[in-house]
Amino acid sequence: MLKDIFKRSHIAKAVLISAAFIVASNAQAATHIFASKLITSEDSKMQSDKTVIVENNKIISIVDGKNQGGEGDTFIDLSGSTLMPGLMDMHVHLSYQNEGPSSYLKRFTANEADYAISAVDYAQKTLMAGFTTVRNLGDVTNETVALRKSISQGVSVGPRIYSAGKSIATTGGHADPTNGRSSDFMGNPGPLEGVVNGVAEARKAVRQRYKEGADLIKITATGGVLSVAKSGQNPQFMTDELEAIVQTAKDYGMTVAVHAHGKEGMKRAILAGVDSIEHGTYMDKEIIRLMRKHDVYYVPTILAGNFVAEKAKIDGYFPDIVRPKAAAIGPLIQKTFARAHENGVLIAFGTDSGVSAHGDNAQEFALMVEAGMSEMDAIMSATINAAKLLKIDKELGTITQGKLADLVAVKGNPLEDITLMEKIDFVMKDGKVVKQ
CATH class of the missing domain: 2.30.40.10 (Urease, subunit C, domain 1)
Incomplete structure (x- = not known):
């Protein structure tokens, strides 16, 4: 009996040693x-x-x-x-970089693969600049949806991407991909291409983005600076179209980012329930009040405004229809940012990189501080504030x-x-x- 007890104790000891080794x-x-x-x-x-x-x-x-x-x-x-x-940039275009006149020809000379390969390069530059998460607000052919998958699988090197896929516009509006083309090449793009007219098409465009794997929706509620169209600030969506987009996006768990320069377009978008206003150039007291009331974030993109204002001084850099918009709108964004910050608008960091060079994203910090924001608040705009806008603040945005x-x-x-x-x-x- 003593022999059996001795044997069992040795077995138990061996099991404990093995378990400790495994742990x-x-x-x-x-x-x-x-x-x-x-x-x-x-x-x-x-x-x-x-x-x-x-x-x-x-x-x-x-x-x-x-x-x-x-x-x-x-x-x-x-x-x-x-x-x-890790820093976050809430407004980038990873598959594009402004190179002057040649940028407008690229729509006719570049293929889907060209945009995708460019995006790989620009994504790596963005990550090396310290931006571990970005919101990509506008693709040509869903290239950053594919890049997002490649990065998450460890095939490519780049930031964590939240992609809007193709931006949603109205016919002739900012982000209509056929603006400036001759009638032979203009065609009639619809929801598949991110161009809508009316409530039904607006809903279909959101569902199409979801089908293609987008994480959020980006719409162009007003004219834009770099599009080949006359106005840079007119409203370009009707209220019912905006409401249809927001309601449909919420059904799919998607936020809505809004390119907007003019006041009326911003007002309609805010009242429709969007999550962020990008650029916001002609924001006034009423818009500031509405943004605060509805907890809408402002993504300033001062860097892009300064960039286009400087390039507008160069003959031939922009098409004639774009140059006056760049000269007028660009310099105003920093002043708008100063007013918004002073009046307590929620601000999340964003650069519109792709207008300016990828990898230069952090130049936005100095512009924010120059306009009156504290250094700490500028850093927090690119960390916890951005995480809250993306609704990922339980996972990212602070060292916790x-x-x-x-x-x-x-x-x-x-x-x-x-x-x-x-x-x-x-x-x-x-x-x-x-x-x-």
Whole structure:
């Protein structure tokens, strides 16, 4: 009997040892990231000498001091740097980049594959600039829907993409892809191509975007600067069309972003229930009041406004019909931003990159600060505010235990020099270091 007890105890001991070995071998190594300064975006405070501990793709804790972890862990020393949540740009066009006169010929010379390959390149530049999440507001042929899948599968390198697919316009409106063509090439685009007239077509265009894999809806509620059409600010959707788009989008769990320069187009869109106004050039007190009342976000794109205003000074850079719009509208956006910020409008960071060069997105920060926003508020507009607009603030937007590990860092203190945001030298996306 004693012999049997002795034998069983040895078996039990062996089982315990084996179980401990299995647990140890399956334990995940952690990454410990120490930074001299930490901006969590949970509040407006900057913290000092913190270590953020990441396991798999999640933030598991934030501890005081320089914690290098244990055997098998990775330690990243960002002494002298400021660590922040991954940045978010709420208005990009990854498959396009303005190159002057040749940009208008590209519609006739480029194929779907050309746009897709360009998007791969521009997406990588965007991620290396510290933008781990973007909202892509307008494709040519759904190329960023395909790119989103490629990036999520680890085939391509780029930010987390929320794509609107093809923007929705009205006939002849901004984002009608046939504007400026001769009658032989103009055709009669419809909801499939993102061009609508009336409630039924408006609903069909939203459902078509859903069918094609879009994450959200983008509409052009007024004229635009770069489209080959006369007006840059007239309203281009009727109220019933806007209401149909918003109602249908909500049925599919999609938000609605609205390109708008003129007041009337903004007013109709806000009252229809949209989520954000892009550009907002001729926003006045009434529009500001409505945006605050309905919690509509403003995505300014100051960088794009400044870019087109400068290029409008160059003979031949824009077509004659575009040049006066660029000269008139471009310089006003920064002033509009200043008024909106001063009056408490919700603001989410956005650049309209593709108008200006991809990878230059962070130049928007200095323009925001120049217009009166604090450095911290500018950073929060590109982190927690953007996450709230996308409705992903439970997963991203702050450095918080349990959230996804999207982190960026700059040498020095961006609250003392906001232009440091243009020199991101550490990027982690989804727990993986992509730039160091």
